[in-house]
Amino acid sequence: MSHTQASDWEASIVAAITEELDQLKYLIEDRSGSTEKNDIHAQVSRLCGLTDLAHNDAIPFSASIRLQLHELNEMAMGMVRNTVDFSPPTEDFVQSVEREAAQGLFDAIAFNIPYLAQGETSKYxxxxxxNAFDLMRTHMGDHPDFEMMERLVLVQDYRVMKLAGDNR
Structure with missing residues (x-):
């Protein structure tokens, strides 16, 4: 393979990464409301997948191209650091997610009662x-069926559950 061909394939990879970088910039600057954080995260993953090629010694990049890939990666990370809001989630958001998880757990138990009760020799x-049960009680304790649900749940200390191991 001649040096010119190597330069061509290297240039095409740099061009592809530059296009992905432009797309990241577009997504970050998009104010239309149609871009979500997941879109930005996916774009960063794509971009890093390409720039990470510079770390693969099996790919015969020239030293200058490896350096260029590192610089493109730094540009991308700089864009993300400067524009994406990394503030911790609000207490309301955390409560909402916990409530949703508790509701999901409650529903899963309720939907499975007929199947679980048939095969169980224990009454649970x-x-x-x-911790999981307390979370469910916090968010679902006022549900009319909670008292009945409570009787179907065996509550154990996590350390005891861990000691019991995999009983399947």
Whole structure:
């Protein structure tokens, strides 16, 4: 393979990365409301997948191209650091996610009661750690069926559950 061909393929990779970088810039600057954080994360993943090629010694990049790939990666990371909001989630958001998880757990137990009860010799539909159960109680404790649900859940200390191991 001649040096010119190597330069061509290297240039095409740099061009592809530059296009992905332009797309990242577009997504970050998009104010239309149609771009979500997941879109930006996916674009960063694509871009890093390409710039990470510079770390692969099996690919015969020239030293200058490896350096260029590192610089493009730094540009991308700089764009993300400067524009994406990395503030911690609000307490309301955390509560909302916890409530949703508790509701999902509650529903899963309720939907599975007929199946779980048939095959169980114990009277419990599921075993939960104290923390998981407390979370469910916090968000679902006022549900009219919670008291009945409570009787179907074996609540254990997580350390005890861990010691018990995999009983399947």
């Amino acid at each position: 539909a599921i075993a939960l750690s104290m």
